[in-house]
Amino acid sequence: MVSGSPTNVAASRQKNAPNLSVTRIAIHAKPSARKSAVLARETEGNLVVWKVAIAAPPVDGAANEELRRFLAKALGLPKSAVEVARGETGKHKSIAVTGISSDRVEELLGKLANPERTDDGI
Numbered sequence: 548m549v550s551g552s553p554t555n556v557a558a559s560r561q562k563n564a565p566n567l568s569v570t571r572i573a574i575h576a577k578p579s580a581r582k583s584a585v586l587a588r589e590t591e592g593n594l595v596v597w598k599v600a601i602a603a604p605p606v607d608g609a610a611n612e613e614l615r616r617f618l619a620k621a622l623g624l625p626k627s628a629v630e631v632a633r634g635e636t637g638k639h640k641s642i643a644v645t646g647i648s649s650d651r652v653e654e655l656l657g658k659l660a661n662p663e664r665t666d667d668g669i
Contacts, residue, residue, distance in 0.1 A: 570649045571632065572618070572642040572656075574599050578610040583617040585659035597656055611635060614642075622647055622655055 573596045577586065580600035587598045603613035611631050619626040624646055634640035644652065 567646045568648070570644045570647055570652055572597060572644060572652060574614070574634075574640040574642055576601055576610060576614060576638045576640055578603060578605040578638075583613060585621070585656050588657060588660050595653070597660070608635075611640075614640070618642060618644070621659055622652065 573594055575589075575596050575598045577598065578601045580602050582600065583602040584600045585597060586600055589596050589598065599614065599617070601610045601613050601617070603609040615626050615629045615631065618624075619629045622629070622644065624644065628645045628647075630643045632641045632643040
């Protein structure tokens, strides 16, 4: 095998990568919106669910791709770090995000859901 081939590069990254945790995000998707946005944070029992408008139709995976792009940008991560773990064909989704803590997800998505709120509670 040639050094630097995709297989060797991937194996090398796995060996040298820090222990990255995976954070799960529960999403209630609202496709075909005018623009992608975090609409609200809701709780269902002990589960936090984020309502997210998606500026793409639910056709041929377009809404899932836009959701991945939007969340990656919102969380400051590469799109490859955001995957639809469950619910590819439904509105209720479980998103697996690598390289960010659940507290940081809460902070960043919370600011988007409540843009007028500042860190001092105003």
